[in-house]
Amino acid sequence: MKITYDFGHGTGQDRGASGYRNEEHDCREYGALVIKKLQALGHTCYNCTPPASPALALGQSLAYRVNKANSIGSQLHICMHVNAFETDKATGCEVEYASASGQTYASKVSAEISAALGLTNRGPKNQPGLYVLKYTKMTAILVEPFFCDNKNDCSKYNAERLATAIVKGITGIDTSVKPKVIPKPAAQIAPKYDESMPSGSNIFNIPNIHGYIEETTDGRLTIHKDRGNYVAIGKGFSDLYWNDNNGNGGHKRICG
Numbered sequence: 001m002k003i004t005y006d007f008g009h010g011t012g013q014d015r016g017a018s019g020y021r022n023e024e025h026d027c028r029e030y031g032a033l034v035i036k037k038l039q040a041l042g043h044t045c046y047n048c049t050p051p052a053s054p055a056l057a058l059g060q061s062l063a064y065r066v067n068k069a070n071s072i073g074s075q076l077h078i079c080m081h082v083n084a085f086e087t088d089k090a091t092g093c094e095v096e097y098a099s100a101s102g103q104t105y106a107s108k109v110s111a112e113i114s115a116a117l118g119l120t121n122r123g124p125k126n127q128p129g130l131y132v133l134k135y136t137k138m139t140a141i142l143v144e145p146f147f148c149d150n151k152n153d154c155s156k157y158n159a160e161r162l163a164t165a166i167v168k169g170i171t172g173i174d175t176s177v178k179p180k181v182i183p184k185p186a187a188q189i190a191p192k193y194d195e196s197m198p199s200g201s202n203i204f205n206i207p208n209i210h211g212y213i214e215e216t217t218d219g220r221l222t223i224h225k226d227r228g229n230y231v232a233i234g235k236g237f238s239d240l241y242w243n244d245n246n247g248n249g250g251h252k253r254i255c256g
């Protein structure tokens, strides 16, 4: 999809709100992540934010965004902002729209933000008079994910989670950064064995030594450190057996 976007304010007389957090900073921070994720999903995105310089009057700043989006002819335009009202008086996320198709996006995006950040869902809000929503020719939404003058809202701000939620609302795709899967240690290969010294008529327990010699039923002579570690001497061959009783072990013909 061809997507245009603009980050709110940031030039001349068009200034963002400021409270516990700063709108111009935050909408550029989470907004950049939104665009990165949309691009990773294969969407073509065009920035319609006016540069900070030259300084523009409010009307010029808004017209710049609309004109650029209309000239590109995108299918969707996303305005990224942060809300403000009076200190600690308003809370939650909302997404503004001015068309039926905008309402569908607005509803999904607001619900995703609410779920991801644990914010009150103020939901989609019909704002047909908002300049950018009114004059852009394509479907457009204006994201107001939280109130920068509400302390509790600000404590929930997380740019990555917010961006993931917005992208999920728009595309239906979860782009959250997955924690790396730590591979499980390999299953134990060598079996555990009993570490006690055996006894029997075929076993010679070496005096004062932790070890023994055994004649096996198949006629081999085995010299043991313990039941798991030994050399087996047969007629014309010798085998070595080792086992650390911690999953690691094996055997190898050493001659013959």
Ligand SMILES: [Zn+2]
Binding pocket: 008, 009, 016, 017, 023, 081, 082
């Ligand atoms: Zn704003």
